[in-house]
Amino acid sequence: MDANGIRTDGRRWDELRPLKMEVGVVRNADGSALIEWGKNKIIAAVYGPKEMHPKHLELADRAFLKCRYHMAPFSVDERKNPAPSRREIEISKVIREALQPALFLEDYPRTAIQIYVEVLQSDGGSRVAGVTASSLALADAGINMRDMVCGSAVGKVDGKVVLDLNDIEDKEGSGDMPFTFMPNLNQVTLLQMDGLFTHDEFAQAIELAKVGGMKVYKLQREALLKKYFSGRSAESSSGSAEMMEEA
Amino acid sequence: MIVTGDYRPGMFVQRRGNDLVALRIGLAEIVRNDVKVIPLSGAYMPRVEDLVVGKVVNVTGYGWEADINSCFVGYLPGSFVFGRDFSPATHDLNQRFTVGDLLLAKIEAFDRTRDPQLSIRGPNLGKIPRGEVTKISPMKVPRLIGRKGYMINMIAELTNLEIKVGQNGVIVLDGPEEGVKKAMEVIQLIEAEAHNADLTNKVQQMLGASPSAPPMEAAGAENSGE
Numbered sequence: 001m002d003a004n005g006i007r008t009d010g011r012r013w014d015e016l017r018p019l020k021m022e023v024g025v026v027r028n029a030d031g032s033a034l035i036e037w038g039k040n041k042i043i044a045a046v047y048g049p050k051e052m053h054p055k056h057l058e059l060a061d062r063a064f065l066k067c068r069y070h071m072a073p074f075s076v077d078e079r080k081n082p083a084p085s086r087r088e089i090e091i092s093k094v095i096r097e098a099l100q101p102a103l104f105l106e107d108y109p110r111t112a113i114q115i116y117v118e119v120l121q122s123d124g125g126s127r128v129a130g131v132t133a134s135s136l137a138l139a140d141a142g143i144n145m146r147d148m149v150c151g152s153a154v155g156k157v158d159g160k161v162v163l164d165l166n167d168i169e170d171k172e173g174s175g176d177m178p179f180t181f182m183p184n185l186n187q188v189t190l191l192q193m194d195g196l197f198t199h200d201e202f203a204q205a206i207e208l209a210k211v212g213g214m215k216v217y218k219l220q221r222e223a224l225l226k227k228y229f230s231g232r233s234a235e236s237s238s239g240s241a242e243m244m245e246e247a
Numbered sequence: 248m249i250v251t252g253d254y255r256p257g258m259f260v261q262r263r264g265n266d267l268v269a270l271r272i273g274l275a276e277i278v279r280n281d282v283k284v285i286p287l288s289g290a291y292m293p294r295v296e297d298l299v300v301g302k303v304v305n306v307t308g309y310g311w312e313a314d315i316n317s318c319f320v321g322y323l324p325g326s327f328v329f330g331r332d333f334s335p336a337t338h339d340l341n342q343r344f345t346v347g348d349l350l351l352a353k354i355e356a357f358d359r360t361r362d363p364q365l366s367i368r369g370p371n372l373g374k375i376p377r378g379e380v381t382k383i384s385p386m387k388v389p390r391l392i393g394r395k396g397y398m399i400n401m402i403a404e405l406t407n408l409e410i411k412v413g414q415n416g417v418i419v420l421d422g423p424e425e426g427v428k429k430a431m432e433v434i435q436l437i438e439a440e441a442h443n444a445d446l447t448n449k450v451q452q453m454l455g456a457s458p459s460a461p462p463m464e465a466a467g468a469e470n471s472g473e
Contacts, residue, residue: 030288030289031288048290048318049290049318051318051319051320104270108292109359109360110318110319110359110360111318111319112318139271139272140288141288141289141290142271142272142286142287142288142289142290142386143271143289144259144270144271145270145271146261146270184268224272228272228287228442229442
């Protein structure tokens with residue numbers, strides 16, 4: 001960060017990177033979304049609810065949520081081995097657990113819902129971007145949800161709390177905190193922390209992440225509205241119908 | 248969130264304090280005190296009394312298993328077909344329906360703890376002997392059928408087809424090839440623009456020429472539809 005508080009990519013401390021979302025990009029999936037967040041390019045695809053395989057793992061009272069986060073070999077500077085790494089397995093798990101509270105899994109007993117998160121190009125904060133995209137894909141797939149899930153990472157660069165770290169800040173900075181939440185319920189679903197934050201910094205970081213997350217949520221809504229309600233003529237004949245959207 | 252106040256939550260709507268929230272992307276409909284959401288996407292969830300088109304995927308000793316385009320397989324017990332005195336020893340299930348056969352069936356029972364039970368008791372239910380199969384999103388089936396079957400009857404009439412539509416989104420078209428082609432186009436249009444008003448007119452326009460009319464006219468009607 002320079003003397004004026006401008007970051008390596010020209011942002012101020014409370015600014016997000018450019019963010020773009022699109023819903024329904026994978027034809028064969030039941031729901032899908034593409035997110036471009038800074039230099040991140042991530043596709044999330046949802047399949048299901050469908051029959052659970054292997055059968056012995058099915059749950060009698062709810063759906064089995066499966067999630068795979070995978071980075072393409074060309075998504076980073078140096079070719080990445082396509083085999084799932086320790087890090088990818090961890091991120092798969094945290095994405096799954098970040099989305100689980102938002103879903104009515106009990107509405108789909110004995111089935112499986114599979115989420116694929118494919119990172120085509122990576123920058124900092126890809127797990128949060130992955131959760132945001134997956135949440136869009138789940139909504140697109142028409143799975144009953146309590147709320148959307150969105151979020152943003154916060155971190156510490158040069159001793160200052162900043163919003164939405166990019167790759168350089170992630171590597172050079174002294175702290176990093178991915179954060180996702182359900183904006184309408186105001187409940188946190190994912191909170192990880194790397195580095196050291198004081199109590200005050202932590203509180204400040206959470207507030208900042210929520211503000212950033214709300215901006216992300218707005219874009220999520222827009223992306224869904226665009227797919228489902230764009231080009232809609234005045235109103236349908238039933239008259240009482242009104243435009244609305246997920247939660 | 249749809250609305251605040253004293254309303255009754257209906258399909259895909261949940262009460263949260265004094266607010267009602269939607270659980271799906273869809274159109275909210277408020278009729279007096281009832282609020283419901285008509286979803287615009289999603290997989291097929293079996294409901295009792297639904298008509299579905301299923302494909303037999305397995306014949307067991309006691310019945311048939313059919314793929315009903317859902318996360319559950321439909322089960323048609325032998326006793327529903329052969330009657331009370333059904334016994335695996337005396338009746339050959341394969342002779343009646345075999346793997347690959349299409350069935351028009353009704354969901355007899357379903358409570359999510361067990362696979363849905365099918366039945367073929369009822370008018371026109373049973374094996375579908377021939378036809379062209381196509382699929383649309385199950386959430387758009389009501390639009391394809393229309394009010395009291397208005398839309399689907401119109402398509403069937405104008406294309407000279409016999410059309411069977413399952414609530415699970417599987418459609419079987421039977422009749423002259425030309426009609427099948429046209430009906431497929433219309434069905435695709437409905438799928439793409441299900442949430443738009445004025446669909447009936449559009450479809451009518453698309454099928455404007457009667458199926459026996461010269462192809463010139465038919466091509467013209469198609470272009471104007473685009």
